[in-house]
Amino acid sequence: MISPKYLSRSLFIHTLLLFAALCSLNAQAQTRDPLPSWNDNHARARIIAFVDAVTEQGGKDYVPPAERIAVFDNDGTLWSEQPIYFQAQFIIDRVKALAPRHPEWKTTQPFKGILEGDMKSVVASGEKGLLELVMATHSGSTTDEFRQIVLDWLATARHPKYKRPYNELIYQPMLELLAYLRANGFKTYIVSGGGVEFMRAWVEKAYGIPPEQVIGSTIKTKYELRNGKPVIVRIPQLDFNDDKAGKPVAINQYIGRRPIAAFGNSDGDFQMLEWVTSGNGPRLGMIVHHDDGEREYAYDRKSFIGKLARGLDEAPQRGWSLISMKQDWKQIYPQDK
Amino acid sequence: MISPKYLSRSLFIHTLLLFAALCSLNAQAQTRDPLPSWNDNHARARIIAFVDAVTEQGGKDYVPPAERIAVFDNDGTLWSEQPIYFQAQFIIDRVKALAPRHPEWKTTQPFKGILEGDMKSVVASGEKGLLELVMATHSGSTTDEFRQIVLDWLATARHPKYKRPYNELIYQPMLELLAYLRANGFKTYIVSGGGVEFMRAWVEKAYGIPPEQVIGSTIKTKYELRNGKPVIVRIPQLDFNDDKAGKPVAINQYIGRRPIAAFGNSDGDFQMLEWVTSGNGPRLGMIVHHDDGEREYAYDRKSFIGKLARGLDEAPQRGWSLISMKQDWKQIYPQDK
Numbered sequence: 001m002i003s004p005k006y007l008s009r010s011l012f013i014h015t016l017l018l019f020a021a022l023c024s025l026n027a028q029a030q031t032r033d034p035l036p037s038w039n040d041n042h043a044r045a046r047i048i049a050f051v052d053a054v055t056e057q058g059g060k061d062y063v064p065p066a067e068r069i070a071v072f073d074n075d076g077t078l079w080s081e082q083p084i085y086f087q088a089q090f091i092i093d094r095v096k097a098l099a100p101r102h103p104e105w106k107t108t109q110p111f112k113g114i115l116e117g118d119m120k121s122v123v124a125s126g127e128k129g130l131l132e133l134v135m136a137t138h139s140g141s142t143t144d145e146f147r148q149i150v151l152d153w154l155a156t157a158r159h160p161k162y163k164r165p166y167n168e169l170i171y172q173p174m175l176e177l178l179a180y181l182r183a184n185g186f187k188t189y190i191v192s193g194g195g196v197e198f199m200r201a202w203v204e205k206a207y208g209i210p211p212e213q214v215i216g217s218t219i220k221t222k223y224e225l226r227n228g229k230p231v232i233v234r235i236p237q238l239d240f241n242d243d244k245a246g247k248p249v250a251i252n253q254y255i256g257r258r259p260i261a262a263f264g265n266s267d268g269d270f271q272m273l274e275w276v277t278s279g280n281g282p283r284l285g286m287i288v289h290h291d292d293g294e295r296e297y298a299y300d301r302k303s304f305i306g307k308l309a310r311g312l313d314e315a316p317q318r319g320w321s322l323i324s325m326k327q328d329w330k331q332i333y334p335q336d337k
Numbered sequence: 338m339i340s341p342k343y344l345s346r347s348l349f350i351h352t353l354l355l356f357a358a359l360c361s362l363n364a365q366a367q368t369r370d371p372l373p374s375w376n377d378n379h380a381r382a383r384i385i386a387f388v389d390a391v392t393e394q395g396g397k398d399y400v401p402p403a404e405r406i407a408v409f410d411n412d413g414t415l416w417s418e419q420p421i422y423f424q425a426q427f428i429i430d431r432v433k434a435l436a437p438r439h440p441e442w443k444t445t446q447p448f449k450g451i452l453e454g455d456m457k458s459v460v461a462s463g464e465k466g467l468l469e470l471v472m473a474t475h476s477g478s479t480t481d482e483f484r485q486i487v488l489d490w491l492a493t494a495r496h497p498k499y500k501r502p503y504n505e506l507i508y509q510p511m512l513e514l515l516a517y518l519r520a521n522g523f524k525t526y527i528v529s530g531g532g533v534e535f536m537r538a539w540v541e542k543a544y545g546i547p548p549e550q551v552i553g554s555t556i557k558t559k560y561e562l563r564n565g566k567p568v569i570v571r572i573p574q575l576d577f578n579d580d581k582a583g584k585p586v587a588i589n590q591y592i593g594r595r596p597i598a599a600f601g602n603s604d605g606d607f608q609m610l611e612w613v614t615s616g617n618g619p620r621l622g623m624i625v626h627h628d629d630g631e632r633e634y635a636y637d638r639k640s641f642i643g644k645l646a647r648g649l650d651e652a653p654q655r656g657w658s659l660i661s662m663k664q665d666w667k668q669i670y671p672q673d674k
Contacts, residue, residue, distance in 0.1 A: 210593075212524075223586050223608055223612070252569045256547075257548050
């Protein structure tokens with residue numbers, strides 16, 4: 001039998017070791033950088049100060065977890081959007097893939113323009129033409145079929161500059177930001193002008209954002225039985241354009257309360273930032289500024305895609321902070337090292 | 338100084354006591370009934386068997402937490418709906434409150450019918466008349482103002498039979514079911530034909546369901562600035578009727594994946610039950626059957642409100658279980674004892 005004295009010493013030593021291990025773990029947790037791809041500049045400091053403030057129990061800016069909602073634009077905020085929105089590239093590729101079934105497209109704009117690479121004609125077809133392209137490439141399938149079409153496209157399409165799949169062109173610093181917010185009790189939402197089903201096919205894996213936290217533009221759908229099995233069919237009719245003033249409208253419709261933090265990159269996000277940051281209590285509004293022409297693309301005021309002018313002008317007076325991709329980010333994409 | 342021998346004995350005793358306490362806690366957790374207001378009948382057993390199956394790590398029916406989504410109709414499923422939908426009573430009371438500002442209503446149907454208590458004229462005004470009533474009572478305000486209007490109504494209005502506020506007429510057994518599902522990793526959603534902003538004003542407090550998990554019928558809204566402050570204004574135009582085949586459409590739009598459990602009470606929930614229970618893997622479809630004329634109301638096939646005919650006929654072949662309010666529930670409302 002083990003002597004009580006030996007047991008006592010052994011227990012004492014074990015307790016000491018356990019205590020030391022716990023202290024070390026705690027120190028690790030405190031010193032582990034939650035945003036390792038962010039340089040130690042204003043943007044990073046502002047994010048951390050905001051999170052510290054809203055999570056400090058008993059602090060004057062404390063926000064209960066249920067109200068910790070952060071909204072993110074997608075194109076140009078969480079992933080790249082140049083030289084054209086990636087969903088626009090999907091439309092182009094899809095028109096080409098479907099063309100054999102539509103001989104009339106050879107002579108009908110805007111399809112003719114797409115097939116001949118004549119983007120001037122496509123742009124000249126205006127909003128009506130664009131809508132035709134969306135409907136021809138996004139409707140007619142069931143929701144399950146459409147998801148598979150998007151996944152198949154992501155598996156094969158490559159970005160012209162980076163030669164990588166589009167869903168790898170997501171911003172590493174924003175992935176860290178999403179994880180940091182969630183670790184602090186936030187629910188993270190996408191609120192994007194992009195199509196909701198186009199995003200839901202891949203964003204859960206890419207960003208850890210589940211489908212029910214993805215808000216986007218929608219086309220109408222209908223419920224029907226096919227061979228006795230229910231399906232949801234995408235029909236060629238615009239339901240909602242989730243851009244500009246549509247963003248706060250959609251936030252209210254889907255979330256039902258005002259988020260406390262918003263991240264965007266273009267004037268399409270202006271009203272979302274305005275809505276979020278004009279609520280009471282602590283608010284965080286931030287704009288990803290595309291000023292890194294070397295590692296990504298440099299654009300703002302005059303860009304056709306992702307134009308940022310009013311946001312740049314009014315950010316200071318509205319208390320919105322810019323995130324400079326060039327100065328604030330050590331790394332752009334997860335695969336960069 | 339305390340002798341090592343004494344310390345050892347003391348530690349030994351404390352460890353024993355701690356162990357005993359943990360065992361007792363564990364036994365309590367295992368024996369504490371998660372559904373105390375449910376009689377030990379088939380409905381209760383089916384719910385528990387389903388939850389056990391989808392949460393059993395390594396079991397053949399295991400479902401990861403992210404996919405554990407349960408949807409609930411509201412009127413007649415989570416709270417009462419007789420003698421008329423409570424939101425219809427809100428409309429009646431609201432028309433009366435607003436009447437002084439609308440002298441023309443004294444001579445115009447369907448308002449005249451409401452003011453004179455002549456429901457035949459109101460019903461005769463058909464869908465168009467009903468829509469006029471909804472718009473006159475649900476639009477024009479900002480979302481914040483409307484929320485306050487609903488809360489003020491709940492604070493003063495009383496149910497004609499029970500003489501209680503409407504938001505107390507929620508079903509105690511369903512509250513236990515919601516909590517039980519959530520304790521097992523489920524996200525619980527409302528998917529109701531009722532107005533989404535009407536519900537969001539009070540359901541978080543009543544059911545523990547946050548606004549972002551409430552799906553309902555919607556009217557259009559718009560974003561605007563009032564004295565430089567952004568507001569969301571409710572405009573008199575129907576956006577979406579979340580009933581019948583609209584329910585699976587809305588589930589797909591808001592949640593983006595198929596739930597694994599659905600609870601309804603009327604044929605308005607038929608397609609939601611069909612959509613949920615025709616997915617692969619374990620599925621649970623249940624119907625609250627209003628067969629307790631004494632404690633609540635007894636109705637199904639011929640009822641104007643909450644008609645249940647097809648659901649009753651097809652429940653057996655579709656594997657949907659009925660919840661008999663009379664036989665399966667010990668208690669109806671939280672205040673009953």
